[in-house]
Amino acid sequence: MSGKTNEALLNYLYARGSEASSLNKTGGWRLAAPEKIKRLSPCRHDCLLHSEVPDWMEAVKGGRWEDAWQIMSRSNPFPALTGHVCFSPCTENCNRGRLDQELEIPAVERAIGEWRFDHYQPRRGPRAVKDPVAVVGSGPAGLSCAFYLSDHGYKVTVFEKSSISGGMLALGIPEYRLPREVLNKELAILEEEGITFITNRTLGEDLMLRELNNDFREVFLATGAWLPRQEKLAGAEHKSVYHALDFLSLFNTRQHVEIKDPVVVIGGGNAAVDSARSALRMNGINHVSLIYRRSRAEMPANPGEVEMAEQEGVELVFNANPAEVVTETASGSISAVLFNHSKTNREGLVLDTSRTFKKECGSVILALGQEPDYSVFDPLEEEMSLFAGGDLVSGPATVPEAIRAGRLAAFSIMAKIESRPGPDVFGISEQPVAFEELNLLGRSDLELQDRQKEPVLEAGRCLGCGTCNTCGICYLFCPDVAVEWINNNYEFNLDYCKGCGICVTECPARALQMEGGY
Amino acid sequence: MPYELISGCQAAAIAVQRAGVDLVAAYPITPQTAIVETLANFEAKGELGGEFVSVESEYSALSCCNGAVAAGARVFTATSSHGLAYMHEMIQWCSGARFPIVMVNVNRAVGAPWVLDPDQGDSLSQRDTGWMQIYCANAQEVFDTVLQAFMLSEELLLPSLVVFDGFYISHTYEPVDVPEVEKVREFIGPPQFQAQVEPGVQANLHGLSKGETQLQLVRRRHEDMLRAPQVFTAINEKFYRVFGRSYKTVDATIPEGSKTAFLAAGSTAETVKWFLPELKGCGLIQLRMFRPFPGDELGRIVEEQGLERLIIVDRNCSTGTGGYFAQEVRAALYGLTVRPVIQDLLLAGGIDLTKDILAGAAEKSPGDKLVDQEWGVELK
Amino acid sequence: MKITDYSIENELMYSGHNACPGCGGALTVRYLTRALGPNMALAITASCWSIIAGAPPLTALKCPILHCPFPSAGAVGSGLRRGLNAKGHYDTTVVVLAGDGGTFDIGLQALSGAAQRNEDYIFICYDNEAYMNTGMQTSSATPFGARTSTRPYPLFKHGQKKDIMRIMAAHGIPYAATASLAFPQDMENKLKKAQGIKGFRFMHVLSPCPPGWGTDSSETIHLSRLAVFTNFYPLYEIINGEQWQMTYYPEKTRTPLKEYLEAQRRFRQVDEMTIEALQEEVDRDWEGLLKRVNSSGETK
Incomplete structure (x- = not known):
């Protein structure tokens, strides 16, 4: 009859096509607002580079590899390398382990490095526009320093004593632990970035500090710790007695090593284990013994590596201190090593010379430690400006520690050149987020699962301890629909947030707090 | 049909x-x-x-x-x-x-x-x-x-x-x-x-x-x-x-010269209509629509017919006031220059409306209250 | 089936509604609308949601809301369903939303009638265990021991909370379930399941009310969870009034009732002896529920 009148009436009376209540800005009711915070995760706490693990895990989870690389390279420019060689203390206290299995952090780390290899694009336009800087030593510390300097536009030249670049990465670490392909890709990228590599230059011989100081604005010395520690051991001067690094260098550069079965490796550090495992890989070598003067628990080597060595068939002998390398008079070749029983007590190592034994062998590798060669500083002149880092300063340490030192050096050098205050050293005083603090009860999406092969899935297992891992709990539990997904993040819409605080109470990662007390 | x-x-x-x-x-x-x-x-x-x-x-x-x-x-x-x-x-x-x-x-x-x-x-x-x-x-x-x-x-x-x-x-x-x-x-x-x-x-x-x-x-x-x-x-x-039928909001059946009318709604109107020939000098106003109240139409009828007296058949009672219809009619006709006398015939309880009740009410003079008939039956 | 859609454009509830901070009822409807989708018509009986929905012309939901008087919910749902059918909207999901008062008390008659007729719609009771909209007066859903504004200190509610689920089960309706805000996935599963069933479907959602229960507004989810963990509010579903199925066993998470009670100021006057008695009560109810579940046999 009069549909039109009725329609008009309805429109007038009952607001058809009513307007959204979002015109009503309920944010004004609020007494306190949620805000994102970042607390230390156990992985970052334990990482030698204090890498922002939960952050790059989050990026990988979302398939945002470029972001992951950017976050990663803030603290570690060589994830592919560290993903192979780092003993990954980050995984040891991973809170996920309390649920099912610790995250395989190095696998995701490697994946980021490999993504970078595949997607690396040389920078456009002029690079290396700033002052020239010299880096002496192409080990992890030198490369790290070179990366950051070059990244900031400095012209970097890296000098290397050996014929190949990489330092300990190329010469010290066996290929089974670090495929050379990975190192070569890193070096290729660095070269592509405009870093000049000059090999076969030895400091003090054909490379002088004075000249470096003249030719370059600043100089970074990272020559490492290659000098074998001198221990008094009778018969150690025999030509078939190798120092571990010498042996590893030859082995790793595939040069001939005169070595006979069975092999005795003396020492308890990582170089000893590397040597033992490398030796076992050589043709004609069937038996390798790793002999350490203290107990297994006191070994400085990475326990995982020791276990691997044991599994591969390396014989482990503990509490035995070498006394003499015995040479067969007739042939002049090594026949055995004499050991004394030894153990540690409060005073230190105690030898029991009454208890000796003989270990028959064809070759001996001494891995009794190494130290920096400070002669590189000679001759030192007063007006010289030098930076030094890595093993040269710290003594033998790990690859990540060297990377950290190189990074610190780079930023210190830039600060000096640009007359800025030096970089803050990332110090940790905060306690990492404990498993008990996490509130996982709301994570109905959480399924117990073991490690995943696919890095994206593995990253998805990260609980993001202390860092927002965009689980969406705040979004889901908001009665006011005031949490929005914007630019890959959950953001609080303070126009509507009434400040109830449910998101803060429920945040599984503990990455929220109420602003202004609550 | x-x-x-x-x-x-x-x-x-x-x-x-x-x-x-x-x-x-x-x-x-x-x-x-x-x-x-x-x-x-x-x-x-x-x-x-x-x-x-x-x-x-x-x-x-x-x-x-x-x-x-x-x-x-x-x-x-x-x-x-x-x-x-x-x-x-x-x-x-x-x-x-x-x-x-x-x-x-x-x-x-x-x-x-x-x-x-x-x-x-x-x-x-x-x-x-x-x-x-x-x-x-x-x-x-x-x-x-x-x-x-x-x-x-x-x-x-x-x-x-x-x-x-x-x-x-x-x-x-x-x-x-x-x-x-x-x-x-x-x-x-x-x-x-x-x-x-x-x-x-x-x-x-x-x-x-x-x-x-x-x-x-x-x-x-x-x-x-x-x-x-x-x-x-x-x-x-x-x-x-x-369909050949139609209705008004208010219907009036007023014999020539009648100055009194019964006003009724529902079946009581039908009853009054039946007895109208025997109720000399009385007419009927049938109220069909009650809401909205057709006061204007009612006033027009009263004026046109020159009605002097309305007897309202209320088979209901709003306790403390009286019949609903009577109230409404009084209110509606208040604006007339010459207002009819309005008398209320209360039949609360739904009792039967008889000829005697109607005749008794009609016999009263306009000035009288319908006291005797007010409740239809004596409550003793 | 997972709650994976975290895009605010697909939310069917708007911000700016009038619920108190931390309102359980608001969350109930948010999950409800998320699960059931936009093709839905919602009848809301007198309750907090009469206010929360906003003052026309504003509205808090993207679907039509039909407000109706307190006792009418069950019957309005019946009419709305049939009216929409008459207009050819067979695939529109009809939902009736009522508080505990509109379900347990004044609305029980219409609810029972609709359930008995097996009307084809979903009835959601968001239970905040008192007349919260009017200022926390006792209802028959108020649990024993709770203080309300009509049972003020030192009084408290005597008598048990009405067992609405068994009442609904006795009607033999095709589907009835309890749901908790702390288990949104479970709730969504149940709602989707209910949506796929024809006939009368009932869902009971415990919806914490921070001002009424005397808790911090941030505790809403925590309390919902505690209620489940303490067996005070078990999660289960009932098929055809006879097939009882648990959807969550708080085996590893079992918590003493005391923890739940002590988290709320409305139970503050309850003494140790009463707590023990209440714990026994909860244990007995739980055993009874298990018995019903176990005697139900295999799931269909």
């Missing part, structure tokens, strides 16, 4: 079936039950067209209608007495929500004690709830009014209450002209109003509003209801062309 001998209740139910409804929700109460049963029988024979829902109370009956009509369905319910009283909250809600619901109320006294006789107080006490009320005097009127009520409601977006007396009309069989379904449906057509609830259309229907909003809504509702007599007349003109 297909005349059928049917009761008032059956007339109402058949009218509903002829009009074509989507939903009937009802709960039984004497004397309305025959409506429910007749509709249920239609459903049993597959002739109802819509759904019949046996709900658990009158309140739910109207609630159920409320839901369906909001979705745009044509709905119907019927009740009586206590049932109507029980609906009171929903009755108000439906008119506020502007739901074009048609409901039949069969008059019956409200207890205590239990009484079955046709006191009109049940429907009259709902006079302020925003429903239109039309009182029918016989089964044919019931049939026609129910049909018209759907059109009236849907035009004005206001609910209608079609009222007739228990037993006198509800259970009395009369010949009624019952048109064919097709003819009625063609005349009325499908529901002529827009649904409030439409899937996908965001709307906050009847949510919490301010007093100012309610002022606008009540005002609009009031103004719309005042249009009812005009719409009623228009509908009846059309109705006449198709």
Whole structure:
């Protein structure tokens, strides 16, 4: 009859096509607002580079590899390398382990490095526009320093004593632990970035500090710790007695090593284990013994590596201190090593010379430690400006520690050149987020699962301890629909947030707090 | 003409079936039950067209209608007495929500004690709830009014209450002209109003509003209801062309020279009409529409006929004031320059209206109060 | 089936509604609308949601809302369903939303009638265990021991909370379930399951009310969870009124009732002895529930 009148009436009376209540800005009711915070995760706490693990895990989870690389390279420019060689203390206290299995952090780390290899694009336009800087030593510390300097536009030249670049990465670490392909890709990228590599230059011989100081604005010395520690051991001067690094260098550069079965490796550090495992890989070598003067628990080597060595068939002998390398008079070749029983007590190592034994062998590798060669500083002149880092300063340490030192050096050098205050050293005083603090009860999406092969899935297992891992709990539990997904993040819409605080109470990662007390 | 001998209740139910409804929700109460049963029988024979829902109370009956009509369905319910009283909250809600619901109320006294006789107080006490009320005097009127009520409601977006007396009309069989379904449906057509609830259309229907909003809504509702007599007349003109019958909001039968008239609504009007030849000098004004109250039309009749005395047949009583109709008539005629004497004949309890009562009232002089007859019977 | 859609455009509830901070009822409807989708018509009986939905012309939901008087919910749902059918909207999901008062008390008649007729819609009771909209007066859903504004200190509610689930089960309806705000996935599963069933479906959602229960607004989810962990509010579903199925066994997370009670100021006057008695009560109810679950046999 009069549909039109009725329609008009309805429109007038009952607001058809009513307007959204979002015109009503309920944010004004609020007494306190949620805000994102970042607390230390156990992985970052334990990482030698204090890498922002939960952050790059989050990026990988979302398939945002470029972001992951950017976050990663803030603290570690060589994830592919560290993903192979780092003993990954980050995984040891991973809170996920309390649920099912610790995250395989190095696998995701490697994946980021490999993504970078595949997607690396040389920078456009002029690079290396700033002052020239010299880096002496192409080990992890030198490369790290070179990366950051070059990244900031400095012209970097890296000098290397050996014929190949990489330092300990190329010469010290066996290929089974670090495929050379990975190192070569890193070096290729660095070269592509405009870093000049000059090999076969030895400091003090054909490379002088004075000249470096003249030719370059600043100089970074990272020559490492290659000098074998001198221990008094009778018969150690025999030509078939190798120092571990010498042996590893030859082995790793595939040069001939005169070595006979069975092999005795003396020492308890990582170089000893590397040597033992490398030796076992050589043709004609069937038996390798790793002999350490203290107990297994006191070994400085990475326990995982020791276990691997044991599994591969390396014989482990503990509490035995070498006394003499015995040479067969007739042939002049090594026949055995004499050991004394030894153990540690409060005073230190105690030898029991009454208890000796003989270990028959064809070759001996001494891995009794190494130290920096400070002669590189000679001759030192007063007006010289030098930076030094890595093993040269710290003594033998790990690859990540060297990377950290190189990074610190780079930023210190830039600060000096640009007359800025030096970089803050990332110090940790905060306690990492404990498993008990996490509130996982709301994570109905959480399924117990073991490690995943696919890095994206593995990253998805990260609980993001202390860092927002965009689980969406705040979004889901908001009665006011005031949490929005914007630019890959959950953001609080303070126009509507009434400040109830449910998101803060429920945040599984503990990455929220109420602003202004609550 | 297909005349059928049917009761008032059956007339109402058949009218509903002829009009074509989507939903009937009802709960039984004497004397309305025959409506429910007749509709249920239609459903049993597959002739109802819509759904019949046996709900658990009158309140739910109207609630159920409320839901369906909001979705745009044509709905119907019927009740009586206590049932109507029980609906009171929903009755108000439906008119506020502007739901074009048609409901039949069969008059019956409200207890205590239990009484079955046709006191009109049940429907009259709902006079302020925003429903239109039309009182029918016989089964044919019931049939026609129910049909018209759907059109009236849907035009004005206001609910209608079609009222007739228990037993006198509800259970009395009369010949009624019952048109064919097709003819009625063609005349009325499908529901002529827009649904409030439409899937996908965001709307906050009847949510919490301010007093100012309610002022606008009540005002609009009031103004719309005042249009009812005009719409009623228009509908009846059309109705006449198709069915040969039509009704007025107020009907008058005044013999030449009569200065006294009985005013009655429902079956009492039919009774008075029957006795008019014996009540010398008296006429009849039949009040069909009670809400909105057709005061202007009533005033026009009184002035034109020069009526000096109105005897109001009130089969009801608003305790402490008197008959509902008398109150309304007094108020409506207050503006006349020459006002008739208005006397109230109270028959509360729904007692039978006899010739003696009518004659006794007519014999009194205009100045007298109808004290003796006021209650119809002596209460001792 | 996982709650994976975290895009605000697909939310069917708007911000800016009028619920108190931390309102359980608001969350109930948020999950409800998320699960059931936009093709839905919602009838809301007198309750907090009469206010939360906003003052027209504003509305808090993207679907039509039909407000209706307190006792009418069950019957309005019946009418709305049939009215929409009459208009050809067969695939529109009809939902009736009522508080505990509109379900346990004043609305019980209409609810029972609709359930008995097996009306084809979903009835959601968001239970905040008192008349919260009017200022926390006792309802028959108020648990033993709770203080309300009509049982003020030192009084408290005596008598058990009405077991609405067994009442609904006795109607033999095709589907009835309890749901907790702390288990949104479970709730969504149940709602989707209910949506796929024809006939009368009932869902009971415990909806914490921070001002009424005397808790911090941030505790809403925590309390919902505690209620489940303490067996005070078990999660289960009932098929055809006879097939009882647990959807969550708090085996590892079982918590003493005391923890739940002590988290709320409304139970503050309850003494140790009463707590023990209540714990026994909860244990007994739990055993009874298990018995019903176990005697239900295999899941269909």
